[in-house]
Amino acid sequence: MRVRVQADPFDLGAEANAFVARQKGAQAGAIVTFTGIVRDIADGLDVMEIEHYPGMTERALDAIIDQAHQRWPLADAFVLHRYGRMHVDEAIMMVATAARHRKDAFEAAEFLMDYLKSRAPFWKKEHSAQNAAWVAAREEDETALNRWSD
Amino acid sequence: MIEVLYFAWVRERIGTPRETVETDAETVQALVDQLRAREPRYAAAFQDLSALRVAVDQELTDFTAPLAGAREVAFFPPMTGG
Numbered sequence: 026m027r028v029r030v031q032a033d034p035f036d037l038g039a040e041a042n043a044f045v046a047r048q049k050g051a052q053a054g055a056i057v058t059f060t061g062i063v064r065d066i067a068d069g070l071d072v073m074e075i076e077h078y079p080g081m082t083e084r085a086l087d088a089i090i091d092q093a094h095q096r097w098p099l100a101d102a103f104v105l106h107r108y109g110r111m112h113v114d115e116a117i118m119m120v121a122t123a124a125r126h127r128k129d130a131f132e133a134a135e136f137l138m139d140y141l142k143s144r145a146p147f148w149k150k151e152h153s154a155q156n157a158a159w160v161a162a163r164e165e166d167e168t169a170l171n172r173w174s175d
Numbered sequence: 176m177i178e179v180l181y182f183a184w185v186r187e188r189i190g191t192p193r194e195t196v197e198t199d200a201e202t203v204q205a206l207v208d209q210l211r212a213r214e215p216r217y218a219a220a221f222q223d224l225s226a227l228r229v230a231v232d233q234e235l236t237d238f239t240a241p242l243a244g245a246r247e248v249a250f251f252p253p254m255t256g257g
Contacts, residue, residue, distance in 0.1 A: 061257055075256075076183055078249060081233035106256065118257060138257055144235065146249075147256030148183035159184050162253035 027102060028086040030077065032109035037116055044103055044121040053100040053123035055130040059138055061117040068153035070113050077108045078146035085145045093122070093136055097129040104137060106147065139169045177206070177242065182251035185227065188220040203229050204238045206248060228253055
């Protein structure tokens with residue numbers, strides 16, 4: 026499985042171990058994982074709500090993973106992303122990559138992060154006691170994509 | 176007939192997550208123009224297209240995209256995953 030989209034919390038350790046275990050025999054000398062965690066905001070975050078587009082979300086993530094496989098000699102890549110309501114310090118998402126060498130695994134993980142931030146249909150809304158506001162897309166997230174275009 | 180979906184603040188501004196729209200629009204832009212003419216809430220949501228993104232049949236595209244054969248069009252703000 027390359028993509029998982031779920032509302033439930035996930036166990037980072039268990040997911041990372043499962044990813045490592047499924048590389049047996051693949052000569053994957055390098056495994057990189059990245060995890061995104063809910064940060065607090067100035068107002069004090071009650072709940073982070075993430076909306077997504079069921080169907081398109083899975084397709085978009087799958088397409089991004091395809092691109093990563095085309096660009097780097099990866100043994101494997103995995104993206105897990107949550108939706109729904111979560112709290113400060115909870116894990117939102119993770120990516121994992123496996124390759125023969127670490128440079129490919131690190132670069133592919135960064136590529137997956139850069140692309141899924143602004144090309145996978147997720148939208149974050151921050152709820153505080155006083156306010157609820159959709160998170161605005163950041164210019165630097167868009168410019169981060171440019172370094173991969175060649 | 177086309178399924179039109181709205182997400183995030185676009186959904187909130189229009190007041191529904193999805194609706195079936197009877198349309199002869201040949202492009203996304205023509206569909207937007209028809210929706211804008213319906214009611215002020217649509218005009219408000221589609222006021223600034225540079226603040227919106229569009230997907231046709233679950234593929235990101237742009238407002239000039241043709242709608243021939245399309246079953247589903249979705250409008251939403253720039254994505255903020257990760």
